[in-house]
Amino acid sequence: MSLLLKNSYSLIKNAIVSTSLRTLSTTNQLRLKEIREHKEGSTVVLEGVFVPSPRTELLVRAENVKESPHICPNTCYMCALDLDVKHTDVLILSQFVRSDGCMLPRRITNLCPRQQKKIGKLVTMAQKAGLMINLTPSYCKKDPKKRYGFKKFNTYFDEKTIFMKRIPKPTDRFER
Amino acid sequence: MSAAKRVQQWATFARTWHIFDCKWQDPYQSAEVIKKYLLGMHKPIYHPMNDCGDVVVCINSREIALRGNDWRQRAYFHHTGYPGGATWTLAWEVHNKDPTMIIKKAVYKAMRGNLQRRHTMQRLFIYPGEEIPEDIVQNVTNQIRQLRLVPTRLDHIDEEEVKKFPKVMDYPTDYVLK
Structure with a gap:
């Protein structure tokens, strides 16, 4: 019933x-x-x-920027640009991030596995340091100083601590 | 002695007051720099037997930055002298209690342990915020350069500037923005 x-x-x-x-x-x-x-x-x-993407006009690519680009056809755009990105470069890192601060997957960012992993870690560092606090989930307190316990104090990160040895190189692809 | 020489003599042996902004600075790296000013090692007349050290005023010590997971992994040891009197306090707990303690201990540790160390520490002033007593501000004549750049938060940058900033990543055509 x-x-x-x-x-x-x-x-x-x-x-x-x-x-x-x-x-x-x-x-x-x-x-x-x-x-x-x-x-x-x-x-x-x-x-x-x-709809045309709002980013296409501002896009920077190695073949347009560099004087004599000898770029391997297999490299991704970040490898070709060869930028020294730090975790404090929030203007670059925020481009790879959704509006809730989550790293975009590789099918959308179109990066090589090495760069995807590296930028993912840099994004994590920037989020932990509270530098991209406006790109966080809605339940997040929007002030890093109101965080709990040890998280409310300033933290910086050293980019050398990213273990690049464990991240596969583009040449490793056929050596499995 | 001519007037110019006399002034040079004063300037050489006078204690200079330096100010150091600890905002987003690593205390253990900046202690190595502060130590040199406290002992007078930046002067050509330096000698360990020579009392030529300067005064350093540290401000914003509440805003120091530790590296990686140091806030919860670095422990400060204290022993009361009684059996079972050993305590280990984590860096963030120390900083909660006294925001000047970490930088003070870092400078103390950076110097050699001789009889002069405690007297040299008397020349170090640390303030948790930007407010300093007026009589101390009046003495300050030099600023020590910060070791690390103070990072800018994304929400403190103009929205227009963020939009106009050159882009590296472009979305695929069938992507739905969230």
Whole structure:
């Protein structure tokens, strides 16, 4: 009996909610892929549009920057740029991070495994030092000095402590 | 002795007051620098038997930065002298109790353990914040350069500047921004 009641309840709920729920969104500004809706006479046209990324104009690539680029075709863009990134370079590190401060996966960052691991560790260092406090989950207290115990004091990190020996080199790929 | 020479004589043997901002500085690395000023090792007239050390005023000692996981792994040892009187206090607990203690102990440890050490320590003033007594500020004539750059937080940078900063990573075309 109770099962029947439950089923009937969910049926009614579905009937009410499904009319107002839409899985397609039309007005999200941030999407690189956007769905737009417009009317042509009596028909409503829905179309998915690719929006240009806000970063393409500001993009820095080694082949545009360096005088004589002799870049191996297999290297990723960070290896080719050969930047000395520190954990305090938050303007660079924040590009690899989601809005909740989580490192983006490799299929999105398009880095080589070595760089992905290195930048992931640098992001962790910057987060622990409280340098990217606006890119944290919503439940985070937005002031590093209000953290608990030893975490409320300033901490810096040495980039030499990243164990690059354990991270595979691009040449190691075929040696397994 | 001419007037110019006399002034040179005063300037040579006078105690100079230096100020050091400990904000985001490693206490153990900056102790090596502070020690040299306290003992007068930066002067050409330095000799261990020669009392030519300067005065150093450390400010913002509450804002010091330790490396990696030092706050919870570095322990400070104390023994009361009685059996079972040994205590180990972690660095963050010491800093909670007295924000000047870590830098004081670091400088004390950086110097050689001779009879002069405790007298040299009298010339070191440490303040947890930026407020210093007026009579001490008046004496200060020199600033010691910081060893590490004070890092800038991302939320303290202008949003416009963050947007205009050259980008390295670009999203794939089918990525949905979060």
